[in-house]
Every structure is written in C-alpha cells, then in structure tokens.
Amino acid sequence: MKKKVLCFLLSLQLLFLTGCWDQRELAAVSMAIGMAVDVGENGLYKITVEAINPAELNDQTASGNAPSVVFTLEGNTMSEIAHKMNIGFSKSLIFSHMKTVIISKEIAEKGMLQFIDFLERNREIRDDFNFIMVDEGKAADVLKVLYTIQKSSSLKLTRQMSTGSKLWGSDPDIRLTDFVNALTATGREPVMATVHISGNPKKGASMDNLKKSELDAIVEIDSLAMFRDEKFVGTLPIEQTRDYLWTQNKIKMTIVSVPCGNENYMALRIIHSRTKVKGDIQNGKPHIKLSIRAEGYINGNFCGPYPLNESSSYLMYEKKVEDYLKEQIGKMIHKVQKEYGVDIFGFGETVEQQNPKKYKKYKENWDEAFQQAQIDIETDIKIRRAGLTSKGALLRKK
Template identity: 45%
Template sequence: MGYTRVIKLLLLCCVFTFMTTGCWDRKELNEISLISGIAIDKGENKKYKLSAETVNITELSPKTKGGETPSVVYTQEGDTISELVQKMNTGLSRKLILSHMSVVVISEEIAKSSLMEFLDYMDRYREVRNDFNLVVAKGVKAEEILTVLYPFQKISTLKLKVQLNTLQDEWGGDPDVRLKDFIQALVSKGRSPVAVALTVSGTKHIQNSTDIMKHPIPPSLITVPGMAVFDKEKLVGYLPLEGVRVYLWTQNKLRHTSLSVPCSKDKYINVFVYNSSTNVKARGKNDVPHIQLNIKVETILDGTQCGADLSKHSSYVDYEKKAADFIRAEVLATIKKVQKDFGTDIFGFGDHMHLQDPAYFHKVSDRWQEAFKKANIEVKVDARIRRSGLDTKSFLQQLPPR
C-alpha cells in the first residue's frame, strides 16, 4: 500500500508540474503596445520605410479618454523587414505585439518591384497571423493610409478592416484576400494574386489631425477604387470596382450586390442580388483553353424607371433577360480586359484546368499565362427576379402622359 501511495503522489506531482509551469515570458498590459496595422514604403535613405500604427488604449474608453490621438504612427527606415520590426523601439517605449495586426499596406513602388522578401518574413514570423488584409496604396504613400482618422472607428486600420468586410458583404467590392491567399496564388501555376486597392480622397494636409472628428463631412477619407492585379509577385495594374465584383463572381464568392440594368434609353431597373452561384468548366481543345462560366443569380427588383406592369409575367421575363445580358457583358468585358491588358490569370482558370483536364494542363503548365491570353471564354447567366418589393404596379404607370 505504501508503494502504491508513493506512485500516486509522484504522478500527482508530475501533473501539477505541467499545470504550474509559470509565465516566464509574461508581459503586463502597461508594458506592451498593440500594432493594429503596418505600411511598407520605399525608403529615402534605406531600402524600406516601415510605418506602424500603435493603439492608444486609453482613448478608446469613455472613462479614460482625454482628447488625445487614438493611435500613434511611427516610421523607421532599414534594409530588411526583420531589422525594421526589431528596431521600432528606437522611437516607441513599449514592446510591440503584432499578433492583432489586421491590415498591411504595400506602396505601389514596393508592389511593382517585388514582394518576395516581405512575404517570406511575414509567413515565417511566429507572432504574425496569416489572416490579415493585404492591401495596395494606389496613388498615395502607404504611410498615408494609416494616418486618416474616422469618427466611428478611431483606429485607422480597424476602420479599414470593418469597411472592407462590409463592402465585400454588401456590394462585392473587396476581393477578400488575406496573406495566406496571396501566397497560395503566388506558388500556383494556374493563378496569379490580387489585392484590394486603397487611396485617400479629400484634403490630405489635415488627414492626421484629430480635428477631422469634428467635421460632419470628413475632409479626408480612405476609399476603395478597385483591385490591384499582380503577375506573380509584381504589380502590373488595376481593375475598377466593377472588376472586383466580376472577380468575386468567378470565384463563387459574391454574396450580395446591386445592379443598375438599362431597360431603355437613359432608364434603368435596379436589381439586388441576394443569392449567387458560379460553376466553372475548363478543358483544352486544339491547344486552346476553353473556359465556361455558368452563373445563377436570384434577385429582388428594387426599383424601375421604365414603368412596366409587373402584374404581367412577360415583364419579369423581359427584366430577367436584361439582367442576364448585363451580367454576361460585364463578366466577359472584365475577363477580356485582363487577358489583353495584363495577360495574367487572376481568376484561377488554370487551377480549374489542372483539376478538370490534367493532361492538357500538364502540357501548358509552364506557359499557362500565354495560354490564358488565347483562352476562349463563354459565359452563361441564369437570372431570376423572385420579388418586386411591396408593389407589383409602379405609380409611374398612373402618371399622365407628357
């Protein structure tokens, strides 16, 4: 019995040893600063310029705020990203924590040269998650994106994260690309990366002032002009906001959007897409890729300027055809623009070809981008209007003729 008791005590001590290992690397909250986002620009004296936005926690609480800036942006120059991150305390007092970083902004200059070193560091660094938004600053320095304040979300990068998520959900204007998605496209033979583009609209000289909180119309605002297109790791151009929607359609990721569809000269119907699905078929024929997209959408008629009688089935059929033709034309135009202007497969049609016709893809995998330029694209759209709002007949039908 004594021997058994000793064994039990030893086992119990072992269990408590693992449960009470201590916190040798602990840091108190008043010893750390959370980094909400970083920006990478080309340095003036060194290779890179790194800007980091640190959160001023006291300004986020109604009980402790004192009218100070809600965040601090500090800039440092260096020749490697690792060096810059470790040297940020030359100007900041607390240990920097990057695990809560939500946005990383890349300047056009850096994006046009190469992102390989930056991506390699971010992918390896143990304290960085791989689910942050990767964005490109269009027409402005990446640092400027971090300095525009906003009344509702006082931390610039946190505002951007909410803004991009809402835009992607409500209209389809964000390609929804995280670091892991970018790297996955980078190493693929059948896909090239994309990233959302951001710019600064308005008066730039007061963008980093807390006075911006006092204006009902913000003098400076971060807006989304479209999407950055990459040929592997280098930026080659941009697509407009409508192009982002088409990209999401090809990825079967479009949640909701609103379409203004011409119904007659200078008149439109507005349909809200609340459900959408896309199926992609890929095959090689006579050494030419053939890509077929089958898009199905369910919509609600939000408004009409044409005044058709919606109590008649024929009116729905006509509007559905117009909506389908509009979507088909928009998708085809965007894909052909990418083929002609950029020549890089951002849609991942090569990945579909690899899965559906591996024998053909094996022959062209080393020259897929050239094959993509010649690809035959076919788009089929099935659009359905499920509801027409509260009224089936528009009051426009009751207006006297002019």
C-alpha cells in the same frame, strides 16, 4: 514508499503550473494593429506601425486624446525594423492582432517576396489580416487618416473591407495565405484590393478630422490590383472588381443597375448567387465555361410601363439582366486577357483540376495560353419579387 510516490507526483504537477515561459504583462506591451510598407530612402524598406491607445477606443474611458500612435522606421529587412521599433515606442510591440498590412505601389512594382517571407515566418503574425495596396502616395499616409466612427485607421479599413464585400462586391477579401497561394500556383496570379486617400492626407491625420461631418480626408476602396508573380502589372476599376468577384463565386449581395434606354435604369438587388467554372483544352487552346446563377428582387424601376403583376414583365427584365451581366463580365475578362495577359481568375487551376493530363502541356506557359482562351459565359437570373409594390410611382402617375 507511498509518501515518496505522492511527493513525486506533486512535484511533477508543479512543473505544469509554472505558467508560460514567454508571458508578457499587458501593461508592458502595445498592440500593433496596422502596418504600412513603403520604399526606404536610406534602406530597402520604410515601415510604419500603428499601435492603438485602448482607452480612447472605449466611449467610457475616452478623453479626447489620439486613438492610436504611428511610428516610422527604416531598415534593410523587415525583421530588423520590427525589433528596432522601440527606438520610438515605449512598450514591446505585439503583432498577433494586426488587422491590416498596406503596401505602396512602388513596393508592389519592385517586388514583395522579401517582406512576405518575414510575414509568413513570424510566429506572432497571423495570416488573417487585410492585404491592401495604395494606388497613389505613401502607404504610411493611409494609417494616419482618422475616422469618426472607427477612430483607428486599421480598424476602420477592416470593417470597411468586410462591409464592402458583403453589400456590393468591392473587396476580393485577400489575406496573406490567399496571396501566397496564388503566387505559388501555376494557374493563377495574385490580386488585392487598392485604396486611395480622397482629400488632404495631412489634414486627415489631425484630431480635427474626428470632429467634422465632412472629413478633410477619407480612405476609399479604389480598384483591384493585379500581379504577375510578385510584381504589380495594373488595376481594374471598382465596377470591374465586382465583375471579377462574379467569376470567383464571391458575390454575397449586390445591386445591378441595368440600363434600358433614355438614361433609364432598373435596379435589381441580388440576394443569392452561385458561379460554376468548367475548364478544358479543345483544339489546342483553353475553353472555359462560366455558369452564373442568381436571384433577387427589383429595388427600383424606371424602365417603362411594364407592370410587375404580369409574368411577361418578369421574363423581359430577367433577360435584360442576363444580357447585361454577360456583356460586362465578358468585357472585363477580355480586357485582362488582351491588356495584361495574367490569369487572375484561376482558370488554369480549374483546367488542371478537371483535366490534369491536358493541362500538363501548357503548365509552364499558362499565361500565354490564357490570352488565347475561349471564354463562354452563361447567365441565369431569377427575379423573385418586386419589392413592396408591383406598380411603382411611374405607373401610378399615369
């Protein structure tokens, strides 16, 4: 009896040692790390996929060949195209490590629900990739532009977006989940970063682009795209993208160049920032209050003979920065209210969270209410130090 029980237990263990039913050998697959979506000529979509050549991304094994392979296919559904990609690719594609999805402006204007549905449903595709729009030309061209340091276009864009977000505030850091959550919310509209190709896209796709210090083409972060529901309505320039990020409490670090007359500026490096938002309905219209607290140090100063070993100079500069930020952020919000009428800031969400009963009346027509909203901005800036010297070259020269 004991032998029978032992044999049964051993047989049961073997069931758990059979491996993965859907395993695929590394030699039989290719990693898709980037996807571009354009309007098709013979179908609804034209999809371009970038698959990496791993050997060329390693300095020890690189032999000067192309770092990635790009292939384009048309079809009427994303699922159809993804499964037909082996018309061109020799190996089975894996989408689980995809870093970037780029859409053309034409796709954004047309509407994106169909291919977003595919991206959400596909069990292989994770939601941690960068979601980006190209403002001019084809999305496919962005995937073809090579870059010396990160040879793959998708890997370069991933690092570029992350660095831009941390050091200046040029990327809203939008993933698929962020876009879908804003799309389905009643008090927020979606946004995403946009890029453009500076230079000649055809020359940028050549291997010669990897051998030049001054590139024939380079992909640059351009602006912030705004949407109403699933459709593109307009953009904010890169400077106002940062102003938008102030409202979202997403500024990690940046440089604020404050004018002080006669084409002179004072540069303040922000190292800590925090934004709080309060929302209410008062006298029949939304009332939003933004409180921005930040601190930093002077990173350059040509604003006159105000020595930074005196507290009065610090107070004067702090006031200049506070007024400047308040003005710039206010202009950006007013522009979105009056020109586009879309609440990309999530002010409706804030009102709903803090005053749900009052918000209920405006829920169905929040964008109209947002256009009439009163926005109050409060800024509090603290300058902690003046860099390595309290007297810059301007004062020492005098």
